[in-house]
Amino acid sequence: MEYDGILLGMGNPLLDISAIVDQQLLDKYDLKLDNAILAEEKHVPMYEEMASKYNVEYIAGGATQNAIRVAQWMLQVPGATSYMGCTGKDKFGDEMKKNSTAAGVNVRYYEDESAPTGTCAVCVVGGERSLVANLSAANCYKSEHLKRPENWALVEKAKYYYIAGFFLTVSPDSIQLVAEHAAANNKVFMMNLSAPFICEFFKDAQEKLLPYMDFVFGNETEARTFSKVHGWETENVEEIAIKISQWPKASGTHKRITVITQGADPTVVAEDGKVKLFPVIKLPKEKLVDTNGAGDAFVGGFLSQLVQGKPIDDCVKAGCYAANVIIQRSGCTYPEKPDFK
Template sequence: MSQPSTQVIAIGNAIVDVMAPCDDALIERFGMTRGGMTLIDTDRAKELYAAMGPAREISGGSAANTLAGLAALGARCAFIGQVAQDQLGEVFAHDIRAGGIRFDTAARAGDPPTARCLIFVTPDGQRTMNTFLGASQYLPAAALDEAAIADAEILYLEGYLWDPEEPRAAMRRAIAAAKSAGRKVAFTLSDAFVIDRHGDDFRAMIDAGDIDILFANHIELASLTGQDDFHAGIDSLKDKVPLLVVTRSEQGAVAASGGKLYEVPAEPVAKVVDTTGAGDLFAAGFLYGHVNGRAIDECLTMGAVCAAEIISHYGARPEANLTELVARRLG
């Protein structure tokens, strides 16, 4: 098998995050699901945007955020995702390429516009996300560069993009391309609502051996396994996935591999400003350690360091030097 030129190639939603602080009363007034992610239509997007205070626009999307962290650490990365031929599409393409990530997917003409996520951040740092998927849900299988997928050490997929039919078919094709080339497939479950809709698909993929690395948080783990007890959930999956990684917010993270369990505490943070992207950047730190041959407990620590950096400021893209933070922590 040839040496891959790309370390991680990801397929995900190409989204621009529009973020603004708000009080709890606004969340209640508009009936938003506090701390969760809700898919919205065009009319709801306009209504919520009108209610936002001064906002920041930052390119986002779960898998793209993970790649931004990986690239900041020095990994060779590529992204596949659909934007429209509009201003936000140009913003997204510029931002991801400026981060050193290869992005060759052609922009889509006409409606719908580029996806955007309206994020309301309450004083405790919780983010309430309202996502208009727009053009991102029309990623066709024809947009895949199967040679690029075969030339990447890891194919990384986000569960959020499993919901629309067209990109779901594209991701199935991408998994087949990666597997036929002898590459690893990493999958992040993204949110419990995705599991509620597609859990049977995910469980079938796990049983078929299609997923080599599975990322989840403790809520998603319970939803996927039907086990409310955290350790029972781990036990039910640990022999089905070669590498299982589960985050537990302030309780740290756990990994299971080869019959062994690894655990690290959360890194200390002076103040939690915004939890947007914490799981995405945890995956970035973990995967960076993994593709560079670090031990699993070190990979977990690298993930925790990156997650701590991201929750200390607004936005899901790193602002501090992640390489320095990791080096300071691990030596």
């Protein structure tokens, strides 16, 4: 099988500013663990404060870019994956490009001259993380960039598409173009619920694209928020996963599969009105370094097998393997080679 450019991701490229912080910082900026929000005015000083007070690391991030980089790492075929998003024309943007290109991803950033590259504060307390994204340039992505012949060629070449829900806040028209192309050409289109606020405040945009989604990823908190927003009076993640999988589809080529991770609890996979549970690899608490990127890594591992035509069981195993590797390291980083069997 030809893997060149088989998987395309689109999203918000963000430079992660990651540090182990204390509860005091979370309280000061009104942050909750295991949550992701967009930065408001009150969060602006936080980035400087983190850099001056704590030992910070800078890592190329953003949910979709993380997943694509992990899929690329698992595949070990240079150029198997491509990625688009918007950065600023600055050192952070250059750093990110260098980082992702070195990882083997074919990146096509739209460079915005007026805004700096987006950043994401990753505040880690006791291994759990709280994310505060300052989108800046990531917010400036335009579908004109996607439509340029050299970029649209990447869309045509790909057979699988993955876009985190966060991109709904930036360029829903770009997502729509890719979704319609996938449906018209029997390709596989996938999205992630990404965060409770996406399910709440971008409900209409999410609903408009749901019929095109062949796979829906998310975690238990996002699934429960989705259920609440849609008035499904259930907190049961398995029931919610089935209901999402049964949402009407734009094309009948692929059935929809819902994949919901639950931290240390089993991963829920719903298809054909049935649920399968997959236990995750148990990790002793003392080995847990940082949960940031665990969900993205799971998706990346999953996608690396999916694009090879492997069964869902293998995809989930690869997802669990990748997440297990990532949470034992700081940020969404990984060793040189995977040893997934």
